[in-house]
Amino acid sequence: MAGLEDLYREIILDHYRSPRNKGELETPPATRTEGFNPLCGDEIVVYVDVDDDGIVQDIKIGGQGCSISQSSASMMSAAVKGKSVEEARKLTTAFKSLMSIHEANVGGDGSEAEADPDAELDPSIKLGDLEALQGVVKFPTRIKCATLSWNTLSQAFDEAAAAN
Amino acid sequence: MAGLEDLYREIILDHYRSPRNKGELETPPATRTEGFNPLCGDEIVVYVDVDDDGIVQDIKIGGQGCSISQSSASMMSAAVKGKSVEEARKLTTAFKSLMSIHEANVGGDGSEAEADPDAELDPSIKLGDLEALQGVVKFPTRIKCATLSWNTLSQAFDEAAAAN
Amino acid sequence: MTAADDSPSPKTALDGTAIRADFPILHQMQTGADGEERRVVFLDSAASSQRPQQVIDAMDEIYTHSYANVHRGVYQIAERATNAYEGARTKVASFINAPSANEVIFTKNATEAINLVAASWGRANLGPGDAVVLTMMEHHANIVPWQMLAAEKGVEIRWIPVTDDGQLDLSELDTLLDGAKMLAFTSMSNVLGTLTPVKELVAAAHRHGALALVDACQSVPHLPTDVVDMDADFVAFSAHKMMGPSGLGVLWGRMELLDAMPPFLGGGGMILNVTTEGFTTDAVPAKFEAGTPPIAEAAGLSAAIDYLENIGMDEVRRHEVELTAYAMRTLTERLGDDIRIFGPAEPAARGGVLSIELRDVHAHDVSQILDEKAVCIRPGHHCAKPLMRHYGVAATARASFYIYNDTDDVDALADALVAARDFFAL
């Protein structure tokens, strides 16, 4: 549909239709964290299993959401699996920077206050498939869909760290 | 001043400048009741001494107020002194009927809900000087000034009756 | 993709096209990314309605001729402002057949109205062991205030379930109401459109010695309302859903209840006297209207009621039933098994609200694609998460109708939904 290709790139629809790492993990050892997008009702559940070396051994995604939130979660899961928590956090910052250009206009609930639109992107970080989500910034109300899983992942890492 | 003669009739100004029955009564035997006009801050104190036969033996007025509330209180005190409570209540109804023509437009605080604009005036009741206050109905915001002392008197009668 | 056939759309009780002439916002064209210009089709009135020029003019009139703070001014402008504000109270009272204008309290929205009852009446009257009964189809506005009260006072909350076709399941009503002090329920679901049996529910509450609060946000704008006939104790609604402005809600309550209730917010306008020792409250409604009230907004609501009364609430209702029937028929014809419409199957049993699920397309995506076609609907949980959970969905796409909608709008909706389905088809 004319005009919407920017939002609904083929790779996004592919992740939406065939989500990677869908499912659950046993807790413990995994951490289970829920995220809500109060604007639209989307709910996401991130299961993440971080080993003693700080490596994301496994990650699974549950919940319901639109094509943007589901595909973003799917790509995220593929991108961080096997990476260190530190690398995953850097990727999160990079992704949120990509998304935050217009985020200030959306707000109103403060949940994105920590995103820094001026943060320099670490050039060593490769977003890969995730760059397909760049078109979302043209649709400001959808930015929260794209960042939901990432915010939930950050929270999961915090909870996992706190549990140790 | 042109246009204000209806409101500020000479007799009203006379009562305002030389209020009748200004003062206090010892309580008991008298009853002391306060009335407030929340709109403008006027405060009135009615002291009323009703004897065993239900006659208003004495009445005194205290408090502060504008020319309308003070003159109305002054005229009221003169009109009810020596009358029976029953007669005084009839006079109150008659006076409030005189005032209530526009009262519905003023409201908002419900305090005049009991005034019945359609109440037939008892033709035997003579308002006398009080009719000078008729001009007040052309100035709706001032009606509450004119009725303040009467509402307070009614309350004083209720309290006196309850105390017996 | 165009409508299935080119025969003119059937007419409903009101002429939506003619009515739209009064609504400047509905004259605007929206250019899609495909470069085409389309008339805006506004199908989100259940969230907030649009307003006719008459309502906008009424507020401008206040601001350009008769604005001042109310109640305490002696000068003519202040007197006119007070009359406009109090006149709106009288108009609202007659619109809902309230016994007295003094029973009408202006709040900032329906949410504040319900919070007022929960905080003032609830705190003063409820304690541990007491129960409040809600339904599973309530809006969060009629859930959260009671949950806050419950958490503070140890009150129990009980839930009237819903059936799969979107009706209240009243089979256990007497058990649920046993020992309850309050039944708070919606007169019309903002998700399903379901009209609840208001009189029956109020009577049941009273039979059990409970009060009844009706969240009438969705019904007052669309149906004749008679609080005496309902026999309710409290009724709450919002101006912005009935073509009035934002920033204004209404609580109606029985005078003897309001009279006995403690104040809610404290400040200017609600007192009889204040000393350093304490304060005494003024009479109702002043008691519940602390601070400078929504003055121009009240004048706007008054004009909105004039507009509605001029059409006639029976006509409004007839129009919306016909439009809903046409929409249910059309969407089913055009989308078949790909669409699910939540709620009662019978249009007469519901208001003009259609929550739908499009197979394999999330509500958020549906809404995005519809916006490209200038069709405005709302995706989400519609502030009714317990109900969404009952249906096992996180979101629906909701289209809702008002007097300015017509069958052309429904056709545009159907066209856009077909386009959305096709876009997401594998």
Added chain:
Amino acid sequence: MTAADDSPSPKTALDGTAIRADFPILHQMQTGADGEERRVVFLDSAASSQRPQQVIDAMDEIYTHSYANVHRGVYQIAERATNAYEGARTKVASFINAPSANEVIFTKNATEAINLVAASWGRANLGPGDAVVLTMMEHHANIVPWQMLAAEKGVEIRWIPVTDDGQLDLSELDTLLDGAKMLAFTSMSNVLGTLTPVKELVAAAHRHGALALVDACQSVPHLPTDVVDMDADFVAFSAHKMMGPSGLGVLWGRMELLDAMPPFLGGGGMILNVTTEGFTTDAVPAKFEAGTPPIAEAAGLSAAIDYLENIGMDEVRRHEVELTAYAMRTLTERLGDDIRIFGPAEPAARGGVLSIELRDVHAHDVSQILDEKAVCIRPGHHCAKPLMRHYGVAATARASFYIYNDTDDVDALADALVAARDFFAL
């Protein structure tokens, strides 16, 4: 009776006549009972101000092009409405130099803003033995919410006295603050015009471990405001006193405090999740904005701030000091011993608010007679009964200035007061 001489009135920083061109309500003529037509002289801005066409247009623009419920809509109109609403938040934040727009909470008026703090922060943090310190010159809006809290929680209220020339008497401040948890005070008296030493008071509160809430209703419209420089914890004000619409107030608070506070009103828009078991709240400011907010009103406030910033708050202040000085001089010259002006003798120590007493003429009568001359002032207790009692008066007649007033208005006031005195003279 005309002005004492015919020399042209002195000029102030702003040209009131030119500014009035923007205010349609001030173009109107009022016919007295004497048949004469007079320009309306509006001197009641301390109760509520008037608004320029630009503000009215901004609200009309929302209603005619960009109105929808905010935050949850995906379609373009809803997105524009959300941007207008959130844009207003950002604008307010920058106007008062708030560190973050998320610290700006929209309420229905300043009264609700203060009630929010008293009910949410106060209930969660205060108990028997705790003290809240107020001043004797507070508006009821900053008294009654604390008295309600005090009655519920057994909190003690202490009062900073006022001196006879209308200043706060701070001689016992440390004693009063000893063990206090909150100091809530006005930055400018709405009766006396007194500017209080905000920074000194906030610092004193903090020294004693108390929080400081500033009722800035009268100062934000008239002076530059910097919440960081004030170092306050909460600041409350109303849109309608700064040329914005009715139906909108603002609470600014420190994020760490707001974050830790329980919710105030419950409903849609303030939750993250709701189940039948309970709810979780969304982040600030959403947490404190239950229900449909004042959408068009926020857009109106945004335009009012543009208007004020375009003039410059320093200029606004300079104009008002000059006008107040002129008024104090003129009224004293014209009315001599027959007039008493309450509050500080030094114009620079006060805002543009003059409460007066005319010998032997009650404020209500003064106001009535002034209305005949189309001069709009306000008689009464101005929602500050404890202060009135301090002065032993039931009512004052209050004239208050804003940018659209000039020395001609002051002359008209003086003429009318002389007429009132003469009318009531024995």
